[in-house]
Amino acid sequence: MFTLPQKESRAPATCPGPASTQDLDSNYEDGLERECSRKPDRKVPEFCGVGDPTAMLSSDSSYLSSRGGIIKWFWDSAEEGYRTYHMDEYDEDKNPSGIINLGTSENKLCFDLLSRRLSQSDMLRVEPSLLQYPDWRGHRFLREEVARFLSFYCKRPTPLKPENVVVLNGCASLFSALATVLCEVGEAFLIPTPYYGAITQHVYLYGHVRLVCVYLDSEVTGLDTRPFQLTVERLEMALQRANSEGVKVKGLILINPHNPLGDIYSPGELRDYLEFAKRHELHVLVDEVYMLSVFEKSAAYCSVLSLEGLPDPQRTHVMWAASKDFGMSGLRFGTLYTENRDVATAVASLCRYHGLSGLVQYQMAQLLRDRDWINQVYLPENHARLKAAHTYVAGELRALGIPFLSRGAGFFIWVDLRKFLPEATFKEEMLLWRRFLDNKVLLSCGKTFECKEPGWFRLVFSDKAHRLCLGMQRVRQVLGGKSQVAEEPRSCQTQEPRSQRR
DSSP: OOOOOHHHHOOOSSOOOHHHHGGGTTOBOOOOSSOTTOOTTSOOOOOOSSSOGGGGOOOSOTTSOHHHHHHHHHHHHHOHHHHHHHHSBOBTTTBTTSBEEOSSOOOOSOHHHHHHHHTSGGGOOOOGGGGSOOOTTOOHHHHHHHHHHHHHHTTOSSOOOGGGEEEESOHHHHHHHHHHHHOOTTOEEEEEESOOTTHHHHHHTTTOOEEEEEEOOSOOOSTTOOTTOOOHHHHHHHHHHHHHTTOOEEEEEEESSOTTTOOOOOHHHHHHHHHHHHHTTOEEEEEOTTTTOBOOTTSOOOOGGGSSSOSOGGGEEEEEEHHHHTSOTTTOOEEEEESOHHHHHHHHHHHHHHOOOHHHHHHHHHHHHOHHHIIIIIHHHHHHHHHHHHHHHHHHHHHTTOOBBOOSBSSEEEEEOGGGOSSSSHHHHHHHHHHHHHTTEEOEEGGGGTOSSTTEEEEEOOSOHHHHHHHHHHHHHHHTTOOOOOOSOOOOOOOOOHHHHO
């Protein structure tokens, strides 16, 4: 990962033990979004500091450039678990002993709702303009709907402008495009850890942009603090360290709601982070891809677009996509909102390579404008199903005496399995991850998210009850020291909403 030298950001020699987690009611909630399988004996290149990262790797193929070698290295070192899963996917009838995927953050709970809506006649339209080259920013009709949609759901004080909207095929492409147009080669973004690890690839593979980690830890130091809490003081320290290493920092990445923690930043916290960025003339990339996946009513979500008077609107860039909130990660739709016309134009130019078909743009516009279906059918049912699945997994973890973070947003629980490591090392964490995979359940380990404390895992709960129940049974077997692969879930106490059981 693109981290500062460890002398600057290493975790304390001793990690806070279970006693320090009990202040949270033993509820530590929210691991491989595909990358957890990095071999423990394979050296990870340090893509940070002064110098050319490509000099640290040599391609093992005479057909590839140095860039191609690094791109291939990311695939080879980071995709094993996901490839293994696809070669041995669980199927209730055809492969009951296959791998249950509790590692990839996808919402698999609402296919019935989505398939019915996307199959309606108003979604099926073909006309010449949809089959021809579009405005690379996206068709005007879609950008107008995106502006209205974000204005409403982000609670924007004033309507957003369609001319500030760019649409393309997902937030991965957005991270890549923004890194390329905002940074010179070798420059960096600050990012609090743990974070969704694929961002490392997103910003580096095209733009050769680095990440400077703002390392957070699980220690609770007072009544007003929480585990892995981001503070301006931590941001200032990370920025100073980067400067001292000769790394030019151009921006800050915020994920809200957070992946993998499930944290929701308060309006005051958001403003503090934005003021910090303004003082140092940093761009802020705000990923709000889980903004409609807050399923606990007590968890109040605040979009950065809802703030009155952004401290530096020309350097504040907001991302959203349909992959999480609408459970359509295969559709590949993402959008950028920025008031900086130069940034919007530069990103739009890259949409030549990351654009959407006209037919998909038409479908997305129809979906986003159907406020009645979203508010009265989809969101209430989606939140109810997420909450039911979360409640089940949380209950299973409590029964096992496992601490976890409880937040009420996203599709995942951030689980503290440190007590199951013989030694507090990432090698032991990887061995535990491997035991899960050998027992046919795929989780995501903390190292994937650059967590500095070995033993944290992300467990995705947004799946149907029978798969979730069987997956948790296999987790229980691993942690209990059993190796037999369960094929039939034991009596499962999850209760799904009636419309899901149809």
